[in-house]
Amino acid sequence: NAGVTQTPKFRVLKTGQSMTLLCAQDMNHEYMYWYRQDPGMGLRLIHYSVGEGTTAKGEVPDGYNVSRLKKQNFLLGLESAAPSQTSVYFCASSHYPGDQPRSPYNEQFFGPGTRLTVL
Amino acid sequence: AQSVTQLGSHVSVSEGALVLLRCNYSSSVPPYLFWYVQYPNQGLQLLLKYTSAATLVKGINGFEAEFKKSETSFHLTKPSAHMSDAAEYFCAASEGFQKLVFGTGTRLLVSP
Numbered sequence: 001n002a003g004v005t006q007t008p009k010f011r012v013l014k015t016g017q018s019m020t021l022l023c024a025q026d027m028n029h030e031y032m033y034w035y036r037q038d039p040g041m042g043l044r045l046i047h048y049s050v051g052e053g054t055t056a057k058g059e060v061p062d063g064y065n066v067s068r069l070k071k072q073n074f075l076l077g078l079e080s081a082a083p084s085q086t087s088v089y090f091c092a093s094s095h096y097p098g099d100q101p102r103s104p105y106n107e108q109f110f111g112p113g114t115r116l117t118v119l
Numbered sequence: 120a121q122s123v124t125q126l127g128s129h130v131s132v133s134e135g136a137l138v139l140l141r142c143n144y145s146s147s148v149p150p151y152l153f154w155y156v157q158y159p160n161q162g163l164q165l166l167l168k169y170t171s172a173a174t175l176v177k178g179i180n181g182f183e184a185e186f187k188k189s190e191t192s193f194h195l196t197k198p199s200a201h202m203s204d205a206a207e208y209f210c211a212a213s214e215g216f217q218k219l220v221f222g223t224g225t226r227l228l229v230s231p
Binding site: 001004031035040041042043044046048052058090092094107109110111112113 | 123124128155160161162163165168188209211217218219221222223224
């Protein structure tokens with residue numbers, strides 16, 4: 001049971017280049033999330049998904065796109081990278097609350113992160 | 120919208136001393152509350168969570184947190200710090216259905 005994995009671990013891009021970050025979870029979680037972590041700003045939600053084929057915007061969605069074609073995978077895309085997107089990106093997943101009646105609000109499980117630098 | 124405030128970006132303690140990390144939330148309706156820990160170059164790991172079952176919540180590694188509605192607070196404590204507790208700690212509050220809002224984090228430094 002690998003939990004939440006992220007690919008790649010590190011990446012350096014030039015301004016204007018594109019890339020896709022892959023998140024995979026093997027816990028059969030319904031919900032998946034993408035966050036970015038910047039010094040002094042904590043974690044901010046970029047996009048999230050409440051199920052296969054559905055996505056929604058979070059707090060800071062501009063410049064990013066996502067897709068959830070399979071339940072276990074959640075992809076984050078940067079179409080034209082900018083230096084402001086230099087950050088550490090974390091993926092997370094969680095159960096649908098109905099799966100655990102004693103815990104109406106389930107914890108999010110995090111991946112190890114992807115460190116992205118845009119030059 | 121929900122907001123979470125963590126007082127002090129850095130907290131320094133000596134090994135064996137009390138650890139107190141502060142967290143306040145903004146909503147008038149008590150949310151679900153979480154403390155996560157992040158060790159260097161790793162993802163976030165859940166320490167404990169408050170889901171209205173009990174106001175004093177015990178977590179892993181000897182940490183606990185007390186929910187105080189009157190103070191809109193959920194401070195994290197540990198009676199005796201250990202060197203291995205050095206990490207960054209994040210408080211988070213629920214917003215809507217299954218979303219979390221995170222504080223800006225507090226880095227705990229433990230000196231021998």
